[in-house]
Amino acid sequence: QMGQAAVNAAEAVGYIGAGTVEFLFKDGDFWFLEMNTRLQVEHPVTEMVTGIDLVELQLLTAMGEDLPPKTWEPEITGHAIEARLYAEDPLNDYLPVTGTLVAFGVPDSVRTDSGVAGGSVVSVHYDPMLAKVIAHGPDRTSAARLLSLALRRSVVAGMTTNRELLVGILEHPEFLAGGIDTHFLDRHDLADLSSPFLSPEELHAAAVVAALDASLRRRQQAPVLGSIPSGWRNNPSSMQTVSFWSPGTPDPIEVRYLSTGPSTFRVEVGDELLDARFVQDSPAIFELDRRITRPEVSWTGDIAHVVTYDGVAELHMLPRFASSEVDIDPGSLQSPMPGKILQVLTEEGALVEQGDALIVMEAMKMEHTLRSPNAGTVAAILVEVDDQVEGDVVLAIVTES
Numbered sequence: 001q002m003g004q005a006a007v008n009a010a011e012a013v014g015y016i017g018a019g020t021v022e023f024l025f026k027d028g029d030f031w032f033l034e035m036n037t038r039l040q041v042e043h044p045v046t047e048m049v050t051g052i053d054l055v056e057l058q059l060l061t062a063m064g065e066d067l068p069p070k071t072w073e074p075e076i077t078g079h080a081i082e083a084r085l086y087a088e089d090p091l092n093d094y095l096p097v098t099g100t101l102v103a104f105g106v107p108d109s110v111r112t113d114s115g116v117a118g119g120s121v122v123s124v125h126y127d128p129m130l131a132k133v134i135a136h137g138p139d140r141t142s143a144a145r146l147l148s149l150a151l152r153r154s155v156v157a158g159m160t161t162n163r164e165l166l167v168g169i170l171e172h173p174e175f176l177a178g179g180i181d182t183h184f185l186d187r188h189d190l191a192d193l194s195s196p197f198l199s200p201e202e203l204h205a206a207a208v209v210a211a212l213d214a215s216l217r218r219r220q221q222a223p224v225l226g227s228i229p230s231g232w233r234n235n236p237s238s239m240q241t242v243s244f245w246s247p248g249t250p251d252p253i254e255v256r257y258l259s260t261g262p263s264t265f266r267v268e269v270g271d272e273l274l275d276a277r278f279v280q281d282s283p284a285i286f287e288l289d290r291r292i293t294r295p296e297v298s299w300t301g302d303i304a305h306v307v308t309y310d311g312v313a314e315l316h317m318l319p320r321f322a323s324s325e326v327d328i329d330p331g332s333l334q335s336p337m338p339g340k341i342l343q344v345l346t347e348e349g350a351l352v353e354q355g356d357a358l359i360v361m362e363a364m365k366m367e368h369t370l371r372s373p374n375a376g377t378v379a380a381i382l383v384e385v386d387d388q389v390e391g392d393v394v395l396a397i398v399t400e401s
Contacts, residue, residue, distance in 0.1 A: 050075065052071060081140070088161065103298070104116055151163055164197065210317070214299075242254070275289055333398065
């Protein structure tokens with residue numbers, strides 16, 4: 001009935017070409033909403049369930065050719081759902097986000113229509129949609145689960161997106177039961193729907209995998225003594241530490257090697273002690289606390305993307321040593337990561353104690369209180385409220401008294 005109503009609307013205005021007619025549907029009844037004389041963003045859903053290329057038909061119509069017979073009575077197979085992946089912050093009134101995508105990739109299990117890749121710049125001049133991700137399954141539940149899993153395992157690094165919210169909706173019992181309507185988001189807490197994919201324990205395990213993978217890569221590239229583990233030392237009291245920070249985590253994640261052998265490791269991360277070993281180098285297979293893992297790890301510079309079943313951990317490896325080329329004044333308070341200055345709690349000339357709160361900044365949706373590195377006098381405040389700063393930038397200088 002809706003299909004015939006759409007045709008009637010087009011014929012009533014003498015329209016020839018591809019078009020989309022929208023209706024509101026409830027309890028078997030439907031109401032006309034609007035007509036667009038073009039293909040809508042959601043046209044891949046129709047293509048997936050019919051096997052018909054709508055863009056091709058649009059071109060055939062423009063050339064005055066007849067449409068193939070299969071288009072008159074298309075056969076519907078299965079169910080398809082499309083998610084629109086946006087560079088936006090749902091928890092900040094859905095404001096668009098600009099910046100550079102560090103890395104981008106969606107699993108081949110779904111269809112992805114996108115014009116971005118790793119290194120693409122998302123600017124203020126265009127719509128912030130990154131991709132349309134479409135899943136097809138034998139029924140609605142299967143399509144929803146395939147789509148949510150693909151979004152979880154996508155690599156989208158460098159900027160805030162609505163991915164967590166999309167997955168939260170797709171996996172919600174009410175959505176899976178088919179009870180969704182236009183008031184769905186009003187009934188549910190947005191923060192709960194946008195919760196992180198990985199628990200702290202899963203993130204710690206991913207950090208261990210990233211550290212081991214980095215160790216393996218260094219060992220494979222070693223020109224001599226390749227059998228010795230990367231970072232091995234003959235002084236057991238001074239073992240290597242690999243540090244990461246991950247979006248949404250307030251503190252660095254430190255993987256501390258407690259002991260190493262040719263292929264075995266004893267590590268500490270957070271409050272956890274883990275035993276790990278290399279089972280195979282290529283492709284990499286690890287054993288982590290007696291569980292075999294075949295991790296998918298990709299690197300973009302010093303950023304590791306560890307694909308787990310529940311999602312992708314984005315881990316930025318922190319440098320082991322401060323750059324010798326940068327001259328930092330004693331008593332400098334530096335930003336631990338890129339962010340926005342929310343409050344300046346002191347002023348130049350103020351006397352402060354070590355640990356006093358000086359600046360509050362927002363980074364990765366969290367507030368961070370930055371404290372004085374030593375007791376003394378505030379010699380300089382180098383930022384103002386609302387300033388956007390990069391990581392490792394000097395924000396203030398406190399000279400020792």
